[in-house]
Amino acid sequence: MKVFISGFGTVGQGVFELLLLKMDMLNELGGVIVTGIMDSKSYSVDNEKGICGLCALGGKKLKGKCGNTDRNGMEGKDILDKADYDVLIECTPTNIDDGGEGLKNIRHALEKGKDVITVNKGPLALRFKELSDLAEKNGCIMRYEGSVGGAMPIINLCKEALIGQKIKSIKGIFNGTCNFILSRMDSGMPFQQALKEAQQLGYAEADSTYDIKGIDSACKVTILANSIFGRDVSIKDVSIIGIDTITEEAISLAAENDMVIRLIGEVSESRLSVSPRLVPKGHPLSLSGTLNMALVETDCAGPITVSGRGAGRQETASAILSDLITIIKERK
């Protein structure tokens, strides 16, 4: 199986590392070769031997470029066309204005009949139906487990392990940064100080607007609405309230009533929202810390919960790996 990795930030690098780490297992399945990689500045293609993982990772670390050739403004699709690949692994940064290069790359790969794995939330939150229709039309598999909840296997759980169930609703904590901040506020810390701590610990970006305004969570509920509930919605359809207006007073008032405040994403046939909610202490969604958690209500199996690390280099890469192995098995 030949793969192309587009985007070589934390996740793209994590994928290449994991492919090296799991080489023996992948060889048993027939082997995986990376024939192409690109980041915003550079690319490498090697359709014969495949790209040396250590060179790509080393180049990124030392020179800030994963590839041996400068892009010089070259478009992603033209680089993709140079490579012989079966699966595009799309890890460019999320852009929710127009889907950015990630959307273009995915479209191009699907048009060429390639399978796609993406953790880029932008294209899925903006153009889910277009992309899944395109995949179906061209006989392509499109998988995106890592786009919601990182290592938490919520999509495969709902679509595969719970097959046969009608999923009535999914409520969840889909942003570890917000949950960390709210957990710190539970102990009396003001919002700004908790945010600063999250940034110092590396849980939050310097610009954490997407997280604290609830936009990142909204991308995820959009993806769940489309993929699990078969709806046709975009992030513009989500009712979104972030955590930046939550006061210490609100937190104390909640605590007096044995409750906490958590940023909950909810999706069902009719609902699509992200908002801070009161959750009783001891309830699964009262979880503290940086984990992601989802509570899936089913018609016959009752409530099922799942939790896992919502972000992280190896954690997100591991979700990509599970998608890749599933594709390898389906294509056998």
Place this chain on the structure above:
Amino acid sequence: MKVFISGFGTVGQGVFELLLLKMDMLNELGGVIVTGIMDSKSYSVDNEKGICGLCALGGKKLKGKCGNTDRNGMEGKDILDKADYDVLIECTPTNIDDGGEGLKNIRHALEKGKDVITVNKGPLALRFKELSDLAEKNGCIMRYEGSVGGAMPIINLCKEALIGQKIKSIKGIFNGTCNFILSRMDSGMPFQQALKEAQQLGYAEADSTYDIKGIDSACKVTILANSIFGRDVSIKDVSIIGIDTITEEAISLAAENDMVIRLIGEVSESRLSVSPRLVPKGHPLSLSGTLNMALVETDCAGPITVSGRGAGRQETASAILSDLITIIKERK
């Protein structure tokens, strides 16, 4: 797809009900016909039209017999041979002395090249390797999601959603009865009174020895050891301590240290145990009530938790349904 349901207690009845409830969905997949059913006293076989679900369920309720023919000591395998079926759904009661009729039924079906779904823990806890080797030799699929944790999809989670991960260990609460009793003891209730309450509420059998001695949990860790870790063990290899010797003093002492006592099953490459353990309050395994819960440690994805209802008519049947749909899809 033609199925035979052996065992027509709570779970067997729940399966037939669920097949009726989900008929539209199953018809879209090609349709499911029940060509045979049996309980300890009676059986019915109809290879042409299939068995009327309402008659079987009504007969069981009114006369205590699911079938229209008395068995008169007839062996399960001879009844199975009368039926034309693709999948045996084995729901006879668990017998961990010699596997009971369930083991004989499963063996016989696999020898005849039939696929098998079982929620009967006995055959799997005693003869896992023999049965899975037999299935492989004869090109049969054997699935058993409902045998561990009822509706909690732990097996499919580990084998499918987390594919590519090395599972380092699984620790879990695998018996809702014990967890209910321990949760009641947390509030100061003595063991005998908590047990009585569990029985009155229908969470515990009149004879709850298997539950409180940890044997039911031990069956489940045995199945996980064989299926997830590829070990070749039987229930005899599990180190088992039940909850019947836990005193109110032990519970209070734990509480003073901000801990609770939970009956934890643990399985890894080297460990296979069921025992009461101290768990810090707030830890996923400190869960109260009747749910089952598992904490899966992976090499790259970190810790993943899953919880769900560990028992119940429709809940266990829903696990069988997911196995059945997976088989239908694989056999297409």
